[in-house]
């Protein structure tokens with residue numbers, strides 16, 4: 001499940017998923033501050049190039065934590081002058097999620 005508050009971004013995400021043959025990826029309009037999901041819905045949350053745009057990043061993290069299952073993982077990727085920061089690292093995230101394909 002992917003979210004953004006702009007339709008144009010969802011269209012791009014759907015296209016990218018189609019190109020990669022990801023048939024189980026779904027996307028919907030939502031605000032990160034008010035996610036339309038019950039508590040403890042997900043094992044993993046990932047935000048890409050988003051947190052640097054938020055006025056209330058801590059509030060967003062609290063909301064992400066609400067929808068994560070206990071022990072769930074949140075990963076953030078943001079650009080900086082020298083490139084991108086990704087925490088936790090791909091290796092740690094992939095190991096934790098027991099996946100290899102997405103994080104190659």
Ligand SMILES: C[S@@+](CC[C@H](N)C(=O)[O-])C[C@H]1O[C@@H](n2cnc3c(N)ncnc32)[C@H](O)[C@@H]1O
Pocket residue numbers: 003004005006009030031032033047048049050053054
């Ligand atoms: C630089 S774009 C990155 C888009 C996409 N994540 C990517 O990596 O290509 C930042 C995105 O953050 C979204 N955004 C900003 N504030 C948001 C919020 N409160 N809830 C959901 N999306 C938000 C904007 O709509 C915009 O599409």
